[in-house]
Amino acid sequence: MNLDSSKQAIIRLFNVTKRYGAKLALNDVSVDIQPGEFIFISGPSGAGKSTLLKVLYLAEKVSEGQILINGMNLARISASKLPRLRRRFGMVFQDFKLIPGRTVYENVALVLEVAGEKPSYIRKKVMHVLRTTGMEKKANALPPTLSGGEQQRVAVARAVVGDPDIILADEPTGSLDQASARLVLDFLMAYHQKGATILVASHNLHLMESMVRGRNIVLDQGQLVKTSTML
Amino acid sequence: MPMTRYIKKALADIRSNRFLNLITIVTISLSILVVSLFLLFFENASRVIEGWNQGGRAMIYLESAFSPEMLPDLEARINSLGEVDEMQFIPKSRALERLKSEMSSHTGFFDTLKQNPLPHALEIRMKTHGDFQKVAAFAKKIGALDMVESVEYGQGWLARFLKIFSLFRITGYAMCGLFLLIALFITANTVRLAFYSRRLEIEIMRLVGATEAFIKTPFYVEGLFQGFLGGLLGLLILLAAFFTVSSGISQNLSAYVYLDIRFLSVKAMGLIILASTFLGWFGCYLSLKQILK
Numbered sequence: 149m150n151l152d153s154s155k156q157a158i159i160r161l162f163n164v165t166k167r168y169g170a171k172l173a174l175n176d177v178s179v180d181i182q183p184g185e186f187i188f189i190s191g192p193s194g195a196g197k198s199t200l201l202k203v204l205y206l207a208e209k210v211s212e213g214q215i216l217i218n219g220m221n222l223a224r225i226s227a228s229k230l231p232r233l234r235r236r237f238g239m240v241f242q243d244f245k246l247i248p249g250r251t252v253y254e255n256v257a258l259v260l261e262v263a264g265e266k267p268s269y270i271r272k273k274v275m276h277v278l279r280t281t282g283m284e285k286k287a288n289a290l291p292p293t294l295s296g297g298e299q300q301r302v303a304v305a306r307a308v309v310g311d312p313d314i315i316l317a318d319e320p321t322g323s324l325d326q327a328s329a330r331l332v333l334d335f336l337m338a339y340h341q342k343g344a345t346i347l348v349a350s351h352n353l354h355l356m357e358s359m360v361r362g363r364n365i366v367l368d369q370g371q372l373v374k375t376s377t378m379l
Numbered sequence: 380m381p382m383t384r385y386i387k388k389a390l391a392d393i394r395s396n397r398f399l400n401l402i403t404i405v406t407i408s409l410s411i412l413v414v415s416l417f418l419l420f421f422e423n424a425s426r427v428i429e430g431w432n433q434g435g436r437a438m439i440y441l442e443s444a445f446s447p448e449m450l451p452d453l454e455a456r457i458n459s460l461g462e463v464d465e466m467q468f469i470p471k472s473r474a475l476e477r478l479k480s481e482m483s484s485h486t487g488f489f490d491t492l493k494q495n496p497l498p499h500a501l502e503i504r505m506k507t508h509g510d511f512q513k514v515a516a517f518a519k520k521i522g523a524l525d526m527v528e529s530v531e532y533g534q535g536w537l538a539r540f541l542k543i544f545s546l547f548r549i550t551g552y553a554m555c556g557l558f559l560l561i562a563l564f565i566t567a568n569t570v571r572l573a574f575y576s577r578r579l580e581i582e583i584m585r586l587v588g589a590t591e592a593f594i595k596t597p598f599y600v601e602g603l604f605q606g607f608l609g610g611l612l613g614l615l616i617l618l619a620a621f622f623t624v625s626s627g628i629s630q631n632l633s634a635y636v637y638l639d640i641r642f643l644s645v646k647a648m649g650l651i652i653l654a655s656t657f658l659g660w661f662g663c664y665l666s667l668k669q670i671l672k
C-alpha cells in the first residue's frame with residue numbers, strides 16, 4: 149500500500165468503537181477502503197460485521213472514533229443531509245427489508261423516486277435491473293409471495309438500481325443455494341467492474357473465496373483481527 | 380417528486396387502508412353535518428327574525444290629554460326625528476271599531492261602555508328595521524316626546540326571544556367547536572394509525588434516502604383529501620335532508636305562514652369545505668409533529 153493512497157480513500161474508519169450497552173459490537177476498528185475495492189468482511193456470527201455496515205450508512209451511530217466517507221465526517225452530517233448520504237449507498241439488508249405491501253417493481257423504483265428521478269427514466273431503469281436479475285416476470289408480485297432466493301435478488305436489484313458508488317451487502321448469499329449465490333455475486337462483480345466500491349459481509353468465507361477477488365477483513369468479537377488479499 | 384405522484388401515492392395508501400379512511404371521512408362528514416346544520420339554522424333564523432321585525436312597525440299610544448287638533452304638530456315632531464317611513468293616525472273611535480269587529484261575539488260587552496277607553500294612536504313604520512338595537516333606540520326617542528304615552532314595537536317578547544336566541548347561538552357555537560375537535564382528534568388518530576401501520580415502509584424509505592418531506596407529503600395529501608371529502612359528504616347529506624324536509628314544510632305550512640327558508644349561501648358552503656379540508660391537514664400536522672418528535 150503506498151502512502152498517499154489513504155488520501156484517496158473513499159471510506160476511512162478511525163478507531164471506531166460501537167457499544168450496545170456494555171456489549172462491544174465494534175472494538176477500535178481502523179481501516180481505509182479505496183474506491184473500486186471489493187471488500188469482503190468475514191468472521192463468525194456476532195463478530196460485528198452487520199454493525200460495521202450499519203455505522204457506515206448511519207443506521208447506527210458510533211460510540212467512539214470517526215468515519216470519513218469521501219472525506220466527509222459522518223459525525224458532522226446533519227439530519228437534513230442524511231438522505232443525500234444514503235443515496236450514495238446501495239444496500240442489501242440481511243433481512244432484505246422489502247416493503248411487503250408493494251410490488252417488486254415498486255420496491256425497486258422507490259430508490260429512484262426518493263432521488264427525484266423522472267418517471268420515464270425510473271420505468272426504463274427498473275425494468276432493466278429486474279431483467280438482469282431475472283426478476284422481470286415477477287415485477288408485479290408482492291415480496292411475501294416470493295421465495296427467499298427471489299427476495300434476495302429483488303434486494304440486490306434495489307441496491308444497484310440507483311448506480312451507487314458504494315454497495316453494502318449484508319449476507320447477500322445467506323439464504324441462497326450455491327448456484328443462486330453465484331448469480332448474486334456475479335451481479336455484484338459486474339457493478340464492481342463498473343467502478344463501484346463493494347463491501348460484502350458474510351460468515352461463509354469459503355463460498356466467497358472461490359468466487360471473488362478482493363480484500364478480506366476478518367472481524368472477531370468486534371475487533372479487526374486480519375486483513376488479507378484474496379486472489 | 381411531482382405533486383401528481385404524491386397524490387397517486389396518497390390514493391393508493393387510502394385504497395390499501397380503505398376501512399380506516401372510510402371511518403375518518405364519515406366522522407368528518409358527521410361533524411361537518413352538525414356544524415353546517417347549526418349554520419343553516421342560524422342563517423335562516425336570523426333572516427326570519429329580521430322578517431318579523433320587518434317594516435319596523437310600531438304603535439305609538441298617545442296620552443288621554445291628546446286631541447286630534449294636535450296631530451299636525453306631533454307628526455312634524457316625529458318626522459323631524461327622521462327614520463320614519465310611513466305614519467298613520469288611528470283615532471280611538473276607529474280603534475274601538477276594530478276591536479269590536481275582531482271580537483264580534485262580545486259586542487254586548489262593548490255596548491255597556493259609556494266612553495271609549497282606548498287611546499288615540501299612531502302607527503308608524505321605521506326606515507331601519509334590520510337592527511334591533513337601532514329600533515329600540517328610536518322607540519325610546521319617540522317615547523320621550525310630549526303627548527306620547529308609550530311605544531310598542533314588540534320589544535318585550537322580541538327582546539326576550541333574541542336573548543334566548545343568542546344563548547342558543549352560543550350553545551351552537553360551542554357544539555360546533557366540540558364536534559370539530561372530535562373530528563380533528565379522529566383525523567389525527569387515523570394518521571397515527573396509518574403511520575404505525577406503515578412503520579416498516581417508512582423505515583425502509585429512510586434507509587434508501589427518502590427525505591422527511593417525501594415521507595410526510597402523502598400523509599398530508601391524505602389528510603387534505605379526507606377533510607375535503609368529509610366536508611363535501613357532510614354538505615351533501617345536509618342538502619338532501621334540507622330538500623326533503625323543506626319541501627314537506629312548504630307543502631304543509633305555506634298556507635299559514637310565509638317562511639323564507641333557504642339553503643346555505645355559496646360563501647358559507649365554501650367556508651365549510653375549506654374548514655374541513657384545513658381540519659384534515661391540521662389533524663395530520665398535529666399527529667406527525669407528535670410522532671416524529
Ligand SMILES: Nc1ncnc2c1ncn2[C@@H]1O[C@H](COP(=O)(O)OP(=O)(O)O)[C@@H](O)[C@H]1O
Pocket residue numbers: 168171172173191192193194195196197198199200
Ligand atoms: N441492536 C442491538 N442491540 C444490542 N446488541 C446488538 C444489537 N445489534 C447487534 N448487537 C450485538 O452486537 C454484536 C455484533 O452484532 P452483528 O454486527 O449483528 O454481528 P454479525 O453481523 O457479525 O453476526 C452481537 O453480539 C450482537 O448481539
Ligand SMILES: [Mg+2]
Pocket residue numbers: 197198199242318
Ligand atoms: Mg450480521
